[in-house]
Amino acid sequence: MKFPIFILSLIALFFVFGNSAQAQTLNTKTTASTQLEVIYFHSAHRCKTCNQIEKMTKKVLQENYAEEMKNGKIAFKTYNVDEAANEKIAESYEAAGSALFLNQTKNSKRTDLTSFGFTNAFNETVFTQKLQSYIAEQL
Numbered sequence: 651m652k653f654p655i656f657i658l659s660l661i662a663l664f665f666v667f668g669n670s671a672q673a674q675t676l677n678t679k680t681t682a683s684t685q686l687e688v689i690y691f692h693s694a695h696r697c698k699t700c701n702q703i704e705k706m707t708k709k710v711l712q713e714n715y716a717e718e719m720k721n722g723k724i725a726f727k728t729y730n731v732d733e734a735a736n737e738k739i740a741e742s743y744e745a746a747g748s749a750l751f752l753n754q755t756k757n758s759k760r761t762d763l764t765s766f767g768f769t770n771a772f773n774e775t776v777f778t779q780k781l782q783s784y785i786a787e788q789l
Contacts, residue, residue: 684722684723684724684725684755685723685724685754685755685756685788685789686723686724686725686752686753686754686755686785686788686789687724687725687726687727687751687752687753687755688707688711688724688725688726688727688750688751688752688785689726689727689728689729689743689750689751689752689753690703690704690707690726690727690728690729690748690749690750690751691728691729691730691731691736691740691743691745691747691748691749691750691751692704692728692729692730692731692747692748693730693731693732693747693748694730694732696748697748699748699768699771699772700747700748702771702772703748703750703767703768703771704728706767706771706774706777706778706781707726707750707767707781708726709778710777710778710781710782710785711724711726714778714782715785718789723789724785724789729745731745731746731747743760748764748767748768749762749764750762750763750764750766750767751763751764752784752785752788754788759788761784761788763781763784766780766781766784
């Protein structure tokens with residue numbers, strides 16, 4: 651009876667750390683020329699809406715701001731709030747779970763888009779248009 655529990659525990663750990671490693675590869679580096687950071691926080695256990703917010707944010711950035719991301723003007727970062735390494739950054743944004751922020755690096759102006767994300771995650775047209783508008787305001 652203990653053996654299946656041990657195996658299930660190992661599988662669960664692999665799932666959690668496997669997702670964490672994948673999320674870290676999505677990050678782009680902040681450089682001296684970075685003007686805007688698009689930051690998405692999430693927990694290890696994610697719902698359909700949380701996944702959709704990240705997916706749509708990445709899509710908007712890739713389709714509309716590819717050049718700005720390539721030259722470092724915009725950086726996209728994801729953080730798993732359940733990881734100890736991300737504790738301080740999550741605290742500074744008061745993010746305890748899924749949260750979406752824009753951070754203008756010149757003046758450290760933060761815009762919390764979490765409610766916007768949850769409200770519009772499955773309305774691609776509205777999500778795309780509004781996120782583009784928020785980004786344009788910050789650049």
